[in-house]
Amino acid sequence: xxxxxxxxxxxxxxxxxxxxxxxxxxxxxxxxxxxxxxxxxxxxxxxxxxxxxxxxxxxxxxxxxxxxxxxxxxxxxxxxxxxxxxxxxxxxxxxxxxxxxxxxxxxxxxxxxxxxxxxxxxxxxxxxxxxxxxxxxxxxxxxxxxxxxxxxxxxxxxxxxxxxxxxxxxxxxxxxxxxxxxxxxxxxxxxxxxxxxxxxxxxxxxxxxxxxxxxxxxxxxxxxxxxxxxxxxxxxxxxxxxxxxxxxxxxxxxxxxxxx
Amino acid sequence: xxxxxxxxxxxxxxxxxxxxxxxxxxxxxxxxxxxxxxxxxxxxxxxxxxxxxxxxxxxxxxxxxxxxxxxxxxxxxxxxxxxxxxxxxxxxxxxxxxxxxxxxxxxxxxxxxxxxxxxxxxxxxxxxxxxxxxxxxxxxxxxxxxxxxxxxxxxxxxxxxxxxxxxxxxxxxxxxxxxxxxxxxxxxxxxxxxxxxxxxxxxxxxxxxxxxxxxxxxxxxxxxxxxxxxxxxxxxxxxxxxxxxxxxxxxxxxxxxxxx
DNA sequence: ACCTGAACACCGTTCAAGT
DNA sequence: ACCTGAACACCGTTCAAGT
Numbered sequence: 001x002x003x004x005x006x007x008x009x010x011x012x013x014x015x016x017x018x019x020x021x022x023x024x025x026x027x028x029x030x031x032x033x034x035x036x037x038x039x040x041x042x043x044x045x046x047x048x049x050x051x052x053x054x055x056x057x058x059x060x061x062x063x064x065x066x067x068x069x070x071x072x073x074x075x076x077x078x079x080x081x082x083x084x085x086x087x088x089x090x091x092x093x094x095x096x097x098x099x100x101x102x103x104x105x106x107x108x109x110x111x112x113x114x115x116x117x118x119x120x121x122x123x124x125x126x127x128x129x130x131x132x133x134x135x136x137x138x139x140x141x142x143x144x145x146x147x148x149x150x151x152x153x154x155x156x157x158x159x160x161x162x163x164x165x166x167x168x169x170x171x172x173x174x175x176x177x178x179x180x181x182x183x184x185x186x187x188x189x190x191x192x193x194x195x196x197x198x199x200x201x202x203x204x205x206x207x208x209x210x211x212x213x214x215x216x217x218x219x220x221x222x223x224x225x226x227x228x229x230x231x232x233x234x235x236x237x238x239x240x241x242x243x244x245x246x247x248x249x250x251x252x253x254x255x256x257x258x259x260x
Numbered sequence: 261x262x263x264x265x266x267x268x269x270x271x272x273x274x275x276x277x278x279x280x281x282x283x284x285x286x287x288x289x290x291x292x293x294x295x296x297x298x299x300x301x302x303x304x305x306x307x308x309x310x311x312x313x314x315x316x317x318x319x320x321x322x323x324x325x326x327x328x329x330x331x332x333x334x335x336x337x338x339x340x341x342x343x344x345x346x347x348x349x350x351x352x353x354x355x356x357x358x359x360x361x362x363x364x365x366x367x368x369x370x371x372x373x374x375x376x377x378x379x380x381x382x383x384x385x386x387x388x389x390x391x392x393x394x395x396x397x398x399x400x401x402x403x404x405x406x407x408x409x410x411x412x413x414x415x416x417x418x419x420x421x422x423x424x425x426x427x428x429x430x431x432x433x434x435x436x437x438x439x440x441x442x443x444x445x446x447x448x449x450x451x452x453x454x455x456x457x458x459x460x461x462x463x464x465x466x467x468x469x470x471x472x473x474x475x476x477x478x479x480x481x482x483x484x485x486x487x488x489x490x491x492x493x494x495x496x497x498x499x500x501x502x503x504x505x506x507x508x509x510x511x512x513x514x515x516x517x518x519x520x
Numbered sequence: 521a522c523c524t525g526a527a528c529a530c531c532g533t534t535c536a537a538g539t
Numbered sequence: 540a541c542c543t544g545a546a547c548a549c550c551g552t553t554c555a556a557g558t
Contacts, residue, residue: 120383131460143471157478162491169429211403218417231422238498
């Protein structure tokens with residue numbers, strides 16, 4: 001399971017931005033953000049630092065390129081394992097727009113699970129340059145599904161933003177368990193870890209943390225992906241209740257100006 | 261507006277973890293994550309690196325402490341400006357649980373707007389140690405409001421997690437505009453910036469980005485906080501539709517095992 | 521056009537020594 | 540118990556020189 005140093009890699013051909021980014025992703029996967037250094041990179045690519053600087057401007061650009069490459073692959077492929085929740089019917093079977101949203105969301109979720117450094121990197125990247133390639137890529141892949149959701153066009157931006165926000169927040173936070181699972185000693189298992197967190201939460205100060213203590217037990221045996229999808233469904237239900245033509249939502253008087 | 265080097269600060273008294281964390285936050289606010297170095301810290305505190313290492317273990321711990329301090333202040337105070345959306349009625353006026361959720365969410369939103377480094381730092385912190393102080397702090401402050409939402413206890417964990425995920429994702433992404441507003445040249449204004457992004461999105465490849473191009477115009481004149489609250493309301497509407505006792509949601513057949 | 525690799529400025533961290 | 544500050548290993552980046 002551990003990716004060993006692959007000396008079998010062809011090292012004869014010329015350097016390229018692509019190969020550099022690929023190596024960067026491998027280093028990030030293997031040892032996290034601190035694992036990506038120009039020293040390690042030059043060693044793996046068998047060159048000097050100057051060669052790398054010929055293809056990328058600096059480390060920030062390299063990190064951005066690595067993030068973009070992983071995100072691009074994630075939204076292109078969709079979720080790694082099972083896609084829609086409906087039973088398998090063969091490829092090309094019609095899926096509901098809701099299932100399509102879930103599939104895209106799971107694709108990003110799984111990407112963060114496979115590349116734990118992605119969570120913090122996405123936050124950094126998005127707040128550094130929203131006009132970069134990463135934001136439109138994610139926005140587009142989710143937005144295309146929103147269009148099929150029968151939501152009025154004036155709400156497209158708001159609704160898509162809400163979904164993107166949820167996905168990024170949830171996927172980021174759930175990088176937790178992926179990272180933990182990797183770091184766990186071979187003896188301990190996932191259930192044991194959840195138990196540890198649950199116990200830690202149960203021991204919080206009762207005056208300050210009454211709610212967290214009360215739900216601490218619900219952590220045990222909970223499934224990341226399942227809860228992630230439950231959250232998506234919550235947002236989808238909210239979209240239906242709020243933006244569906246034939247339905248009113250009685251909860252909020254809408255004091256602010258509506259879109260457009 | 262720019263925080264100048266405050267030499268007026270009393271520098272006579274002893275160092276403390278508190279003072280170090282405070283200085284760290286100031287450095288982070290002034291120059292971002294790269295602005296926090298032990299060199300800058302020792303200069304500002306007029307000591308040597310050894311003195312700082314007596315109080316904090318290393319830079320990671322210092323970053324975690326700074327993050328926790330800012331989050332603690334944010335969830336304690338609530339939003340910076342206006343709290344509930346209802347017209348002011350004096351302190352202690354009854355607020356709906358929905359408004360309470362919005363207030364807590366806005367508190368975190370505003371904290372990230374004031375401390376742009378917080379977004380990436382939260383992602384890093386949460387994925388590094390979910391059992392740390394930051395996660396329970398956020399979870400508790402939102403969860404206490406969820407309890408008032410009339411949601412069955414078996415759903416507390418799922419519902420609170422969904423809200424937390426949304427808030428972190430949205431607030432993180434919206435650090436964008438705060439950072440931009442700061443970095444903008446004095447001549448350009450916010451509207452001009454939004455116009456730039458909007459235009460950039462409109463120039464994306466039509467084949468690859470049809471949806472993003474279609475909504476690019478909706479970026480112009482959109483308000484961060486307003487959209488953030490719209491997203492919160494979407495989740496709240498979803499909660500009402502899904503978890504409220506007297507209501508069914510027809511959308512999803514719930515194929516997975518329910519909680520508990 | 522693309523690559524080499526020594527050199528530079530800067531960083532986090534340590535530790536013997538002081539009070 | 541708390542602080543000093545020189546020293547160390549390591550990092551991102553540059554640049555004159557090669558092909």
